Amino acid sequence: MATKPRRRPRVTGESWAAVGTSRGAAGGKASLKRSHALGRSWRSPLAWGVFALILAVPAVYFLWAYPTGEGMEVLASQHETLQHKFYPVPCSQDYGNHKQFTGCTPLKCGRAVTDAVITHQEAKRMLRIAEAGLSLGGSDGGASILDLHSGALSMGKKFVNIYGYYGEEMKEILTEEDFQLYRNVKRRIQQEIATTFDLDANSLYLTKPTFFSRMNSSEAKTAHDEYWHPHIDKVTYGSFDYTSLLYLSDYSRDFGGGRFIFIDEKTNSTLEPRLGRLSFFTSGSENLHRVEKVSWGTRYAITISFTCNPDHSIMDPTWL
Numbered sequence: 386m387a388t389k390p391r392r393r394p395r396v397t398g399e400s401w402a403a404v405g406t407s408r409g410a411a412g413g414k415a416s417l418k419r420s421h422a423l424g425r426s427w428r429s430p431l432a433w434g435v436f437a438l439i440l441a442v443p444a445v446y447f448l449w450a451y452p453t454g455e456g457m458e459v460l461a462s463q464h465e466t467l468q469h470k471f472y473p474v475p476c477s478q479d480y481g482n483h484k485q486f487t488g489c490t491p492l493k494c495g496r497a498v499t500d501a502v503i504t505h506q507e508a509k510r511m512l513r514i515a516e517a518g519l520s521l522g523g524s525d526g527g528a529s530i531l532d533l534h535s536g537a538l539s540m541g542k543k544f545v546n547i548y549g550y551y552g553e554e555m556k557e558i559l560t561e562e563d564f565q566l567y568r569n570v571k572r573r574i575q576q577e578i579a580t581t582f583d584l585d586a587n588s589l590y591l592t593k594p595t596f597f598s599r600m601n602s603s604e605a606k607t608a609h610d611e612y613w614h615p616h617i618d619k620v621t622y623g624s625f626d627y628t629s630l631l632y633l634s635d636y637s638r639d640f641g642g643g644r645f646i647f648i649d650e651k652t653n654s655t656l657e658p659r660l661g662r663l664s665f666f667t668s669g670s671e672n673l674h675r676v677e678k679v680s681w682g683t684r685y686a687i688t689i690s691f692t693c694n695p696d697h698s699i700m701d702p703t704w705l
């Protein structure tokens with residue numbers, strides 16, 4: 386014979402324990418009283434104090450145990466306009482493993498950031514060049530580059546040479562005025578680096594690669610898309626002695642994530658990109674760094690770097 390299905394106990398505001406242990410009407414009332422008493426105790430200041438302590442202990446431990454946690458120091462926030470900030474760091478031994486060039490090989494090392502060298506207008510023009518050039522191709526993954534010197538442009542999972550691929554057509558996309566702007570910007574960055582590191586600007590030579598970059602949150606498809614790994618530019622690019630980055634979009638407005646991070650022993654320092662912001666630093670292991678993964682939007686920048694070794698110098702990009 387089919388038994389009448391029993392009604393499930395109605396779950397009220399009481400705890401699961403009160404429902405589970407109720408045996409008969411009397412037992413049910415007693416446990417309900419206990420659970421109401423429990424409910425009241427959560428409103429007492431003592432209970433809140435205990436609760437706060439439970440949360441605070443792991444938080445304090447986390448901050449104490451992981452002083453190298455990212456975002457400990459913000460070198461440059463997107464919201465501020467910086468005249469010139471310089472952070473000295475002791476030079477690494479790296480330069481000793483390379484040919485020395487008196488008056489250029491870093492003796493003074495560090496990192497600098499300024500919003501006062503490249504104007505907003507110039508940065509916007511550079512952004513338009515980056516957008517136009519990179520729109521001709523683009524990686525399937527999250528990082529695309531356009532190398533002005535070699536002409537390499539990310540395309541799918543590979544690169545094409547824009548100068549060969551598009552030929553004369555390219556002159557309409559990347560004009561001689563665009564190259565003039567690049568050369569002008571490059572010259573002022575070179576001068577700024579020389580002044581900051583007490584060098585003669587003529588002892589610094591433009592080196593390769595010099596490229597526009599575009600980053601977004603697409604999943605990486607090849608190793609070239611994995612821009613977020615910690616690295617040392619002198620190791621990655623060989624010839625670099627002084628790296629400069631000119632940012633062409635704004636952190637938190639145009640994209641999320643994508644902050645530049647210097648990785649140090651005790652604290653990491655973040656630099657938030659901003660249109661027209663110039664950052665430069667000595668390229669050795671004293672300036673180990675990485676870029677955070679971009680979480681939304683598109684981030685544009687251009688890398689313009691210098692070597693002390695004339696054998697590694699390249700000519701300014703031009704159509705002429």
Ligand SMILES: O=C(O)CCC(=O)C(=O)O
Nearest residue numbers: 598618630645676686688
């Ligand atoms: O775009 C950046 O902020 C830095 C990129 C970088 O570290 C590199 O290209 O070596």
Ligand SMILES: [Fe+2]
Nearest residue numbers: 616617618674
């Ligand atoms: Fe780098």
